[in-house]
Amino acid sequence: MKKIVSVLLFFAVSMAFAQSKNARTSLVVDGVCGMCKERIEKASIKTKGVKSSIWNVETHELKLIYNAKKADLGEVKQNILAVGHDVNDLKASDEAYNSVHACCRYRDEAVKDDHKNDK
Template sequence: MKTLKTLFTVAVLVVTVSFANAQSDKTERTIGIKTEKIKVSGTCGMDKRRIETAAYSVDGVKSAVWNEYTQILVLKYSVFKKDAGDKAQRSIASAGNDTEKYKAEDAVYNKLPDCCHYRTMKM
């Protein structure tokens, strides 16, 4: 009888720990997180690093992943920082890459490495 109680106690403990670990997985947490897809111009891996770094510099941004082929930034930020999406776009534009809402200043854009120039030349 004593071994049965011990076995039951261990089983309950294992199940409790498993549920506790599943609840604490922060990578899958979506409550309080807003996801936004933003078109951001760029051409290369250097742009990717610049765009994601600029987005992460904004308070409230939890995740920023830019795809150079689709030119879409998937931005996740706290719902308590309602202006984080707009601030991220401003930060990206100030770093030299155009977004849906903001265009980078020509002086900043021209200082980017040649491989990062995505604007077409007008003739």
């Protein structure tokens, strides 16, 4: 009986420990279209420890699931900035922003207006 209790206790502690490594967070990332979505998700998922990356075109919310022991959120933000998208209060460099396709220039009001009909 002691063995069974010990095994069950060990299993429960192991499961709790495994689940505690996964963390969730949300970031606000500027963009306007499906091409932006692909670029943003690819840039964030390439960061070591990021397990899931889903960006919503309408809300601009990037939902991340990551291993808190391996992933660095600062690195995730830098990877997104490097591909030309603003993250929270951080602004991508002009060089990075200008590298995105012309239809993805989310700082341009005319481009934003063009994408309003896409929804």
